[in-house]
Amino acid sequence: MTTLLCRIELNKQEGVLITVDNEADSIVHTIVLNDKSITTTxxxxxxxxxxxxxxxxxxxxxxxxxxxxDNISCHANQKTSHTSGGDFAISSDANFDASAVNDASLGANNVNVSGTTLIKAEGGMIKLQ
Structure with a gap:
């Protein structure tokens, strides 16, 4: 087993610093607790x-x-934003639902919609161009 260098520093101005150094694998874990934040590295x-x-x-x-x-629930009182610098995928092994109280939009250079059994569109007015 690797020998670890473990250190706890207490400082009234800087806060608490906990360090675990694994020199054999070049890994250092630190926790810094101060008057503004907790930082884990x-x-x-x-x-x-x-x-x-x-x-x-x-x-x-x-x-x-x-x-x-088993279950993940996310709630934002204001705005939720998900951005990817590469591909972005959403999938489900069961049903997939997306809804909005107001408008919903989907835009891309090309949009493909497919259904193995049925594609159904409903609305007060349907506009295809």
Whole structure:
């Protein structure tokens, strides 16, 4: 088993610093607790992930983010935004529903809609151009 260098520093001005250093694998984990935030960092030889928590926000920065649970529920009182610098996929092994109280739009250079059994469109007025 790898020997770890573990350190806890207490400082009245800087806060608390907890460090676990795995020199054999070039990995350093740190937790910094101060008067403004909690910062957790995991630094390897080529990648670093960071989580910063303040009283009003949580920020994550990493190469690969995975979330797994039986149920996931997200709620925003204002706005939700999902953006991808590459491909973006949404899929379900069961039903898929999307709805809006007001308008809904879908736009792209090309739009393909397919259904193996039925495609159904309903509305007070349907406009095809």
């Amino acid at each position: 995991s630094k390897g030889s080529s990648q670093t992930s960071t989580m910063i928590q303040t009283p009003d926000s949580i920020s994550l920065s990493c190469k690969d983010f995975k979330l797994e649970a």
